[in-house]
Amino acid sequence: MNVFLALTFSGIALGAVYFLAASGLSLIYGLMDILNFAHGLFMTLGAYVAWDVASHLPASWGAPLLFVIALVASILGGALAAGLTEVIIIRPLYGRPIGQILVTIGLDLAVVGLLLGGFGSNSLSVPVPLWLIEASHVGGLSLPNSDFVALVAGVIVLVSLELFLRQTRYGITIRAGVENRDMVSALGINVGRAFTLVFVIGGAMAGLAGLLYAVVFSGDLISPTQGDSLLIFAFIVVVIGGLGSIRGSAVAALIVGLVQDYANFYLGSHPGMAEIGNLSVVLLLALVLEWRPRGLFGSTL
Template sequence: MNTVVLLVCTGLGLGALYFLVASGLSLIFGLMDVLNFAHGALLSVGAYAAWWASAEAGAGFWWAVLFGTVTGTAASVLLELAVIRPLYSRPRDQILATVGVGLALPALIMGIWGADARPFQPPAALAGTVSLLGAVVPVNRFVLMGAALVVLVLLRLFLSRTRYGLVVRAGVEDRAMVTALGIDVRRAFTLVFAIGGAAAALGGALAGLYFGSVNPGQGTGLLIFAFVVVVMGGMGSVTGAAVASAAVGLVQQFANYYTAAGLGDLSVVVLLAVLLLVRPRGLTGRLA
């Protein structure tokens, strides 16, 4: 029982991390048809910015997380304006350009701070554990889950209650029609990139808390699982991404624990292939 509770909490914590990466990825693909291979790099930017603020500049933990999120958002907006936008009429080149950025950014981080993992010191309040149903669970799992829930609620509110949310939803549904109605959908592109980058960078800052350290390859390693979540949840669907990320996190943790180590990662990746083959429309799923 203790083990099950711990595995559930860890799985949901990991799922929350996946959700933070996948929600932006899903919105970006749904709206713009760009599979953003640089999304993992944005996570790394957030992680290193938060680490730098807390370890080098001596800021408090929450200020560091905020700094990481803001830096990641800025990087994401810059990416959209400088790299994606000029290639608007060449969809395949957009993907290739994000591949290039996804290679270059982690390399730059590696050049500045080295290839080794840097330890991330959590504040005392978040370093401890709590006991839940007899299991001893690290607090940071709940921090991640809380952050993911807040992001989910905010995204839902933004999409359903604001005018720009309406434009984004309509754009995911039929971009050409939105343009035909006289709405500049490109502004929504930048906005969606900003939101996605903010969520990914927040995920990066909290990933430092979850893993206890930051390293340049972290984001890219998480990206493949975020792809699984995006495809499972349906492209462009935030709620779908939330459900899928919880499922993926749980499956991975349980399979890794009860079968051979590594089998969980393998099963999730194979799950992606199977899902795409059985339900190719998972890619064209609409906003839920």
């Protein structure tokens, strides 16, 4: 039972990271009909900016402070990369949806290639406080502290995103745009600004997801291609949750995280089944599509 509870906890933490990666993707798709392949790149860039900033600051500042700065840097790095992408290469292609997908693919390949050339394919280590590697004891369970960080970050982002989308003028514009973009621009509201804004928000969450994924699940290591592998799971979460729905992304992220975690533990130890966690997630996707092609919370497709 304890094992099951511990697994559930780490599955939820994994789901929190998937949520951060997927919600921006879902929002961008909902508003702009773009399948943003560069989202994986934003995750990778967030992690690399964080690494770069943290490794240039004096170690005497102490690991906890450096880690907080790295978290902020990953958010800003992802947001900046996404904002520039939208303004420079997405904007010239409004009205050409396939073209927009293709440029994000090209951008991802090009910049990942650049990172591979600049940093090599080997992983780099992000400095983290010792506390993060340790575990806390809660009611007889030993739970990794890094999982708590991911969980707290996921909850904060979910709550603030919901508040932003429901309470602020910009948020309401975005939601209206997801519902009916033509109507919003017919009312004289500048939808172009909302496009840039969702990219910046999505990029910020992606950057954070990139760093947290490294800290929580890959032993503080970052590599140029990590974002691309995380992106596939983000896609799966978005399709299962329903394109354009933040709540759908949150629920689907939890389900995907849990399924992957359980499958890895209970089945992955058998020979030749090391990848069963990843496979089970794809199987889940196929089942959901058979049963409900528009996803759990999707309205139309």
